[in-house]
Amino acid sequence: MVQRPLFVLASASPRRRELLARLGLVPDRIDAADLDETPLKAEEPLALAARLAVAKAQAIAAQARNAGAFVLAADTVVACGRRVLPKAETIDEARACLDLLSGRRHKVITGLALVRPDGLARGRTVVSSVTFKRLTRAEIAWYLESGEWHGKAGGYAIQGRAEALVRFLSGSHSNVVGLPLFETYQLLAGNGLDVTLPAP
């Protein structure tokens, strides 16, 4: 029986694992890369997402035990104009993000990177556009109390309470959550990882 090659997910994000599971793709291994995600001087949000995704995938592919595997990584960046919002670690950071995003359109960009068994890296970036309603003080307090902002780029998670505050989304919803499923499927299939084959 033809089996698909070893598949490694280079991510600590449970959302990315869950999104892949929707394709029936369970990684043979999950290894997270721990990188400095600080933007370079004058680096555009799109370039940042692309660079970090490739760096995560290459760091994990370089480990001896992952030799010959497909390694997939992603990086999601929330950008308001040229400004990259942080991954909110404190409630004050999350509040500052929501104050900025309130009543405005912003972009959510996911860089995708795949290192193939032959060592070549392939990637792409996917952009969704999100518009929040103008948020009242009470809505911001209600959102912050959920705790769902923690560790999320831009201080919100569309897969939870925040969707009630999103007036408009253009583009891929799964991209906002962290892994655009259409483009991920295309990237894998186009590089020889057939998700319809049984796992090794």
Ligand SMILES: Cc1cn([C@H]2C[C@H](O)[C@@H](COP(=O)(O)OP(=O)(O)OP(=O)(O)O)O2)c(=O)[nH]c1=O
């Ligand atoms: C905007 C938004 C972001 N996010 C999450 C997705 C990502 O996990 C996180 C952005 O940080 P990332 O650096 O892309 O990912 P991560 O640090 O969680 O995991 P890893 O680098 O190991 O793959 O924000 C949501 O879950 N929902 C949203 O609506």
